[in-house]
Amino acid sequence: MSEATIKLAAMEDRFSDDPEISYTLAAPYYYDEALFRREQERVFARSWRFVCHRTEIPNAGDYTTLEVENESVLVIRGKDDVVRGFFNVCPHRASQLVRPGSGNKPSVITCPYHSWTFGHDGALRGASRCERVKNFNKEDFSLTPVRVEELCGFIFINLDEDAAPLDGMAAGLGDLLMRECPGLEDYTLLARSDFDVNANWKAIIDNFIENYHLVLSGPEHKKFADLVCSEEDQSTIRTHAAWSEFVSPAGPADNSAYQWATPRNLGGGNDFLTMHLFPDIGFVMFPGVNALSLFYTRPTGPETCTLVTAYYGPPGELDEATKAGVHYFSDELSPEDIELCEGVQRGLRSRAYHQGRLMVDAERTGLSEHAVHSFHAWLRSSLQG
Numbered sequence: 106m107s108e109a110t111i112k113l114a115a116m117e118d119r120f121s122d123d124p125e126i127s128y129t130l131a132a133p134y135y136y137d138e139a140l141f142r143r144e145q146e147r148v149f150a151r152s153w154r155f156v157c158h159r160t161e162i163p164n165a166g167d168y169t170t171l172e173v174e175n176e177s178v179l180v181i182r183g184k185d186d187v188v189r190g191f192f193n194v195c196p197h198r199a200s201q202l203v204r205p206g207s208g209n210k211p212s213v214i215t216c217p218y219h220s221w222t223f224g225h226d227g228a229l230r231g232a233s234r235c236e237r238v239k240n241f242n243k244e245d246f247s248l249t250p251v252r253v254e255e256l257c258g259f260i261f262i263n264l265d266e267d268a269a270p271l272d273g274m275a276a277g278l279g280d281l282l283m284r285e286c287p288g289l290e291d292y293t294l295l296a297r298s299d300f301d302v303n304a305n306w307k308a309i310i311d312n313f314i315e316n317y318h319l320v321l322s323g324p325e326h327k328k329f330a331d332l333v334c335s336e337e338d339q340s341t342i343r344t345h346a347a348w349s350e351f352v353s354p355a356g357p358a359d360n361s362a363y364q365w366a367t368p369r370n371l372g373g374g375n376d377f378l379t380m381h382l383f384p385d386i387g388f389v390m391f392p393g394v395n396a397l398s399l400f401y402t403r404p405t406g407p408e409t410c411t412l413v414t415a416y417y418g419p420p421g422e423l424d425e426a427t428k429a430g431v432h433y434f435s436d437e438l439s440p441e442d443i444e445l446c447e448g449v450q451r452g453l454r455s456r457a458y459h460q461g462r463l464m465v466d467a468e469r470t471g472l473s474e475h476a477v478h479s480f481h482a483w484l485r486s487s488l489q490g
């Protein structure tokens with residue numbers, strides 16, 4: 106047991122199932138090696154992980170890989186238009202089949218070592234000299250499948266073959282996304298930014314799902330508070346089985362974050378909306394911005410992660426407000442948020458800190474930290490499961 110785990114076991118845990126009296130997750134959850142490994146096994150290896158949008162692999166043979174939990178997963182579209190997932194490892198002598206990244210394998214996937222070939226369905230097609238090998242059955246050496254599901258065109262994989270289906274976990278989320286973005290299945294990637302962050306991935310998610318800091322932190326956030334209506338009685342938080350949502354009406358078109366002349370024209374409203382799907386995926390809609398933003402992490406260690414922000418919208422030229430919004434969020438607000446999260450990470454190891462009090466109000470106003478409580482409760486129960 107690590108020192109931090111021992112400290113955790115020895116201290117009173119003031120997390121409560123009742124959000125109104127609860128404290129946060131204890132500090133070691135954000136830096137302890139052993140807890141991080143447990144989280145990889147119990148949380149990430151059993152959760153639905155975002156890969157890409159279906160329009161990022163549109164043609165037969167298009168593939169991409171996802172590096173997660175010490176595994177490489179290959180996701181490939183077949184000639185039958187079905188998207189399948191496989192562990193990116195050759196069943197002969199374990200060579201990685203394709204280099205991490207994206208590309209196209211028009212007919213077969215060929216192992217770089219002894220050139221065994223596999224169809225898009227994972228079946229072994231050819232293995233040189235296999236007819237000379239006693240009792241060799243090609244059927245025994247298919248690629249090992251990984252579960253794949255789509256949510257509104259977004260492709261997810263799960264390493265756990267017994268995991269609950271994504272559409273059950275996210276019940277209601279898909280409907281909400283489709284109501285706000287009709288035609289979402291055909292959206293394309295418009296822009297993407299990757300940030301290397303010196304913070305545990307949960308510090309990023311905590312920050313993403315609370316708006317308490319909106320009017321109280323740095324200058325870019327104060328601009329943001331001008332963009333959305335920050336009257337607490339006009340914004341709401343709802344939590345569901347494994348996801349939460351925050352909604353607030355848009356503030357004025359003429360604000361200090363970015364200018365938008367007309368409301369969003371995607372087919373839904375113009376509210377500021379954030380949705381968090383456990384464990385680490387966020388969807389965001391900004392006033393006047395004709396794009397759906399995705400926000401997700403790739404943990405790289407107990408105290409580091411990569412944060413990805415990606416924008417998906419109808420194909421075509423970006424309008425000025427969308428360009429201005431994407432610029433503001435990627436280049437102005439996100440760096441300020443990252444600095445806030447890294448400041449938290451620097452404080453978490455202090456012997457003066459163990460757990461903080463969640464700022465939760467009974468009315469579940471938009472400024473309440475209710476969604477943080479739900480996130481911490483889901484995390485704790487996943488770690489125990």
Ligand code: FES
Nearest residue numbers: 195197198216219
């Ligand atoms: S390791 Fe792939 S063909 Fe030998």
Ligand SMILES: [Fe+2]
Nearest residue numbers: 312318326442
């Ligand atoms: Fe923020």
